[in-house]
Amino acid sequence: MPGRFQPIDKLINLYDGYRKRLKIDQLDVILLQEQGQCFVIETRCPHQQHSLLDAPISDGMIVCALHQYGFDLLSGANREGLCNDLSRHEPVYEGNEIGVMIHDND
Numbered sequence: 001m002p003g004r005f006q007p008i009d010k011l012i013n014l015y016d017g018y019r020k021r022l023k024i025d026q027l028d029v030i031l032l033q034e035q036g037q038c039f040v041i042e043t044r045c046p047h048q049q050h051s052l053l054d055a056p057i058s059d060g061m062i063v064c065a066l067h068q069y070g071f072d073l074l075s076g077a078n079r080e081g082l083c084n085d086l087s088r089h090e091p092v093y094e095g096n097e098i099g100v101m102i103h104d105n106d
């Protein structure tokens, strides 16, 4: 489905441990880099909407600070605790920038 590229940052600014929040219209996501790989995830934990901006990551799992529910970064699957999976977006690369595609229903 075509969409509009929304840049989040320049590739040169990325490093392991990098995190940046993008909030635009209905979209509220975090771009992060972990072990050389970039992920775009929803900012809010699907359990009770706590921010994941500073949530620690271990073993490929981001762990919400409020109740320690964990979510697989690759798939978004809920691995610790019991709630819905974490929504993810595919990172999109355009030129020297990384971002996401925004669709009209986002």
Ligand code: FES
Binding pocket: 045, 046, 047, 048, 049, 050, 064, 065, 066, 067, 068, 069, 081
């Ligand atoms: S709000 Fe994130 S685990 Fe409860």
